[in-house]
Amino acid sequence: MLHYRGRAKRVLESLGIQDYDRIRVRRGRLTYEGILIPRPEILDDDHIILKLDNGYNVGISLNGAEIELVKRSSIIKEERAELGRFDPRKPKVPLIVTGGTITSRVEYSTGAVKSYERPEELLDKVPELADIAYVEYVPLFAEFSENLTKDHWTRIAEEVYKMLKGGAEGVIIAHGTDTMHYTAAALSFMLRNLDKPVILVGSQRSIDRPSSDAVLNLIASAKMAAEGEIADVMIVMHGSPSDEFAYAIRGTRARKMHTSRRDAFQPVNEPPLALVSRNSIKVINPRYRRRVKGESHVFLDAKMDDKVALLYVWPGMPAELLSDVADRFNGFVLAGTGLGHTPKWIIPKIKEIVGMGKPVVIASQCLFGRVDLKVYETGRRLLEAGAIPADDMLPEVALVKLMYVLGHTKDMDEVSKMMRANLSFEIGSRISLRDFPPCWGVCNGL
Amino acid sequence: MDYRGLGLKVGLEIHQRLKTHKLFCGCPSHLREDEPHQWVKRKLGVSYSELGAIDPAARFESIRARDFFYGVYHDTTCEVEIDEAPPVPLNREALEISLQIAEMFNMEVVDEVHVMRKIVVDGSNTTGFQRTALVALGGDFSAISTKWGDVRIATLCLEEESAYIVESKPSYAKYRLDRLGIPLVEIATYPDIWHPDQAKEAALKIGRMLRATDRVLRGIGTIRQDINVSIEEGARQEIKGVQELDLIPKIIEREVQRQLNLLKIRDAMRGRGLGEGDFNQSVRDVTHLLVESKSKLVRKALSSGKKALAVRLPGMKGLLGVELQPNRRFGTELSDYAKVFGGVKGILHGDELPGYGISEEKVSAVREELDCQGDDNFVIVLADPDSGKLALQAVLDRVKQALKGVPNETRRALPDGNTSFLRPMPGSARMYPETDILPVITRPYLEVVRSVRVKTPEQVIGELVEGYGLTEELAWELFDSEKDRLFIRAYLENKGLPSRFFASVLTGLMKSLKREGFDVDRISDKHLLDIATLLAKGELAKEAVEEVLKGIAQGKYKDVLQYLREARISDQELERVVDEAINRLEAKIKEKGERAFSAVMGEVMKVVRGKVDGAKVSKLVRRKIKEKLEEVS
Numbered sequence A: 001m002l003h004y005r006g007r008a009k010r011v012l013e014s015l016g017i018q019d020y021d022r023i024r025v026r027r028g029r030l031t032y033e034g035i036l037i038p039r040p041e042i043l044d045d046d047h048i049i050l051k052l053d054n055g056y057n058v059g060i061s062l063n064g065a066e067i068e069l070v071k072r073s074s075i076i077k078e079e080r081a082e083l084g085r086f087d088p089r090k091p092k093v094p095l096i097v098t099g100g101t102i103t104s105r106v107e108y109s110t111g112a113v114k115s116y117e118r119p120e121e122l123l124d125k126v127p128e129l130a131d132i133a134y135v136e137y138v139p140l141f142a143e144f145s146e147n148l149t150k151d152h153w154t155r156i157a158e159e160v161y162k163m164l165k166g167g168a169e170g171v172i173i174a175h176g177t178d179t180m181h182y183t184a185a186a187l188s189f190m191l192r193n194l195d196k197p198v199i200l201v202g203s204q205r206s207i208d209r210p211s212s213d214a215v216l217n218l219i220a221s222a223k224m225a226a227e228g229e230i231a232d233v234m235i236v237m238h239g240s241p242s243d244e245f246a247y248a249i250r251g252t253r254a255r256k257m258h259t260s261r262r263d264a265f266q267p268v269n270e271p272p273l274a275l276v277s278r279n280s281i282k283v284i285n286p287r288y289r290r291r292v293k294g295e296s297h298v299f300l301d302a303k304m305d306d307k308v309a310l311l312y313v314w315p316g317m318p319a320e321l322l323s324d325v326a327d328r329f330n331g332f333v334l335a336g337t338g339l340g341h342t343p344k345w346i347i348p349k350i351k352e353i354v355g356m357g358k359p360v361v362i363a364s365q366c367l368f369g370r371v372d373l374k375v376y377e378t379g380r381r382l383l384e385a386g387a388i389p390a391d392d393m394l395p396e397v398a399l400v401k402l403m404y405v406l407g408h409t410k411d412m413d414e415v416s417k418m419m420r421a422n423l424s425f426e427i428g429s430r431i432s433l434r435d436f437p438p439c440w441g442v443c444n445g446l
Numbered sequence B: 001m002d003y004r005g006l007g008l009k010v011g012l013e014i015h016q017r018l019k020t021h022k023l024f025c026g027c028p029s030h031l032r033e034d035e036p037h038q039w040v041k042r043k044l045g046v047s048y049s050e051l052g053a054i055d056p057a058a059r060f061e062s063i064r065a066r067d068f069f070y071g072v073y074h075d076t077t078c079e080v081e082i083d084e085a086p087p088v089p090l091n092r093e094a095l096e097i098s099l100q101i102a103e104m105f106n107m108e109v110v111d112e113v114h115v116m117r118k119i120v121v122d123g124s125n126t127t128g129f130q131r132t133a134l135v136a137l138g139g140d141f142s143a144i145s146t147k148w149g150d151v152r153i154a155t156l157c158l159e160e161e162s163a164y165i166v167e168s169k170p171s172y173a174k175y176r177l178d179r180l181g182i183p184l185v186e187i188a189t190y191p192d193i194w195h196p197d198q199a200k201e202a203a204l205k206i207g208r209m210l211r212a213t214d215r216v217l218r219g220i221g222t223i224r225q226d227i228n229v230s231i232e233e234g235a236r237q238e239i240k241g242v243q244e245l246d247l248i249p250k251i252i253e254r255e256v257q258r259q260l261n262l263l264k265i266r267d268a269m270r271g272r273g274l275g276e277g278d279f280n281q282s283v284r285d286v287t288h289l290l291v292e293s294k295s296k297l298v299r300k301a302l303s304s305g306k307k308a309l310a311v312r313l314p315g316m317k318g319l320l321g322v323e324l325q326p327n328r329r330f331g332t333e334l335s336d337y338a339k340v341f342g343g344v345k346g347i348l349h350g351d352e353l354p355g356y357g358i359s360e361e362k363v364s365a366v367r368e369e370l371d372c373q374g375d376d377n378f379v380i381v382l383a384d385p386d387s388g389k390l391a392l393q394a395v396l397d398r399v400k401q402a403l404k405g406v407p408n409e410t411r412r413a414l415p416d417g418n419t420s421f422l423r424p425m426p427g428s429a430r431m432y433p434e435t436d437i438l439p440v441i442t443r444p445y446l447e448v449v450r451s452v453r454v455k456t457p458e459q460v461i462g463e464l465v466e467g468y469g470l471t472e473e474l475a476w477e478l479f480d481s482e483k484d485r486l487f488i489r490a491y492l493e494n495k496g497l498p499s500r501f502f503a504s505v506l507t508g509l510m511k512s513l514k515r516e517g518f519d520v521d522r523i524s525d526k527h528l529l530d531i532a533t534l535l536a537k538g539e540l541a542k543e544a545v546e547e548v549l550k551g552i553a554q555g556k557y558k559d560v561l562q563y564l565r566e567a568r569i570s571d572q573e574l575e576r577v578v579d580e581a582i583n584r585l586e587a588k589i590k591e592k593g594e595r596a597f598s599a600v601m602g603e604v605m606k607v608v609r610g611k612v613d614g615a616k617v618s619k620l621v622r623r624k625i626k627e628k629l630e631e632v633s
């Protein structure tokens, strides 16, 4: 194998050199010797990368370089200490792997990142898991979460269903963090009558680093899945920048609110369900489905219509955009401004689309708070036009829910009724004053 | 000592902080003394297979169990330092400076710089790794010359400074994040150095070249040396954190001494027919034998719930007391291991007992309990049972290593020139690419660097001699003590400054005050500039400078003006002192006339030295003598 392209590929191929071969390069006053490292595709084809014996990688220009093969690739399989074992007497908790950095490890001889192959490898990094659960490893697919579609959600839901019916006490899903909250919402709607915990977990710092949020996140997830009372779909990730506790956040209320922080996931319009530390689970929010002992009575209802769009309203948004979208989709969610408003000139267009039998749901790009279309003229006219308010649902949750609803009915009255009904705690009746986390003043003692 | 014959090999690693913002974020390279605004608690999740150290199981457990606290400053550190955001692209100015330095040393710059992650598990980086990049390589063409021969520069790396350690306990460590991420270059030489003094000269020359760029940070802690030392039959040691150049030869001499003594211990052990199998000893609880002990040390430990654990060291009698370095015995080395691996406070061993209030009788009881015969020795620790067992196991392991000679270690430089054990020398560093940072092609930066002329240290000195009327020796002293820029500023701001005198204040006087134990850290650049101003205006006597500085160092004066207010003698006062001296020496003046001047002068200066300009005193003394003589005649 040779992961080089263009000029570098031609040069290396002509010398019969492959990835990880030991080579010698004379260039200028220096002679380099080391292992040829594959070159990431985004980089140019004028340099090769060598890992020198002191461990450093350097890039060497091909201009004027004399290259020779010293030795064929002879990567010694890295010595791995004996791995621990899971105890089958502990609660059975399958770990469904869908991608993300929570099950990746580095081969130091090459710098390559590989995925775990066996559950025991987890114990190398997180030995605490063995005390909590009997973890089975279920590799489902390996995909960055930004590439997931409705079909992936369905596959995950089917797998979870199978596991719960097979006697699992709870299920953990290892998932990339970007769209984890979309998957969480989808599972919340698809897994009906849920009576065991279903946990989505990921890491903002990949587990191959010595400092990774994955360790605490996995421990907390296993704890919630094996011992927790809450039988909902939840995201369990860091609750602060410290490795001290995680929050269990309801799948229909969670949102990734920071690009990189460990505590990026925040609940919107309700408190977290629970605070989970290494040793304890403290329930914060009493609104949850309770775990039922013994056999699971969950059923799967994965019918979805993914011809649904989510549009962000902006000042000056042209009305024609809605026609274009309406042509290609069966319904859409508008993340409106403020209480759920849109420019006045698109309201006739909305009326027209609703008239075609395509639902238009209005959420708010404020995220926090409730959509209210009765306060101002614009809102009232939106209601008259047939728009459906998303209440206190997140725009992303409204999107996933609309897919689910349209998977079940195209009847506009029925759609409206279902969208406004609370199916999986995605809609609440009250928002407490403390449920607004961007509390700069409070956090800074002002 | 015949260092050639011993096969002494020394290599240097010099770390120098650069004068620019942090390497992977926009924060300033600003060090803090105040309490951080927030503490974040973290764990390190290293795995067995990643660690691969000498005692993986124990090390693995102890690292995982340890809490690390990081002090955040909201105004000068950001999400990057606390590892809540990925690094931003490599600081281009830092790269330029490191390329400039590489050029100065005539090194070969790599075509494309790749940032790596070097695994570090002591918590000194929030990520668990240090970001480091190899920027340039050297060879025969990049040697610096010394009196003892050439020393080749091997590598130049650009890397991030670690976090500043505030507190370290076996169960936790606290770090501040102000220092984390400050760019530094690491310059490593080949082990071409064969004489202790050569190491100092090489370090001095490298340091001078770095300073000549004027793009590196100056002051305490901004440059530090690690020294790699080995002798033929011994083993390579990495000695960390040498901050004073003058200490380098002593550290090397004492390391050689230590290795030679360890070899003697090895030979003695072999001579006594000892083998590794002799040290598979089990740990015994001897608490019951020591409960009644009069030793304060023992009583204090036992009353706080600790146990006394002991282990037999067959055939080792007398060897634990062997001095390896002045005041450091083989027992001290064992104690270091017990501290590092078991987190205990130290050990007690048979070669220092009876002692510490432990009686002969108690010692016999312990020996009996352990079945010690003839020349058997033993070690006791006072600790909780788990730590104590780890500590004694580490002691046994270290004694086994003594049979082979000198183990490879990372050691810490102590202020007296000795070294203490820090950790086993890591195997080859665990390094993998930093995927958050794109590689950088160096050519465009190299072109910029090559367009700028950089002065050599010799050129900097030449300018000081030419432009400011200094001797070459004084100029070097100013440059080496990093006071050259302060001097130039004082010179330019103060017409009429006695430049040589002021230069000697900055160098010789400051050095001697420090040697005498004055707290010279209290003397700021502002103080020194004020002195220059007052000297130039003639408002402060040269003789007074030493007293002003001493007073400031002692906290007696907060600034130079305060000294002038409180200590300066008024004209009237001076006149009174002179009159008194003349009256006292009246007889002598009558006898010798004006030749009595020096006697009177001496008497007066005893009282007013440093408080008034000497020239003024002599003028007054001459006048008064004349008056006196006129008066008597």
Ligand SMILES: [Zn+2]
Residues within 6 Å of the ligand: B022, B025, B026, B027, B076, B077, B078, B079, B080, B081
């Ligand atoms: Zn920063």
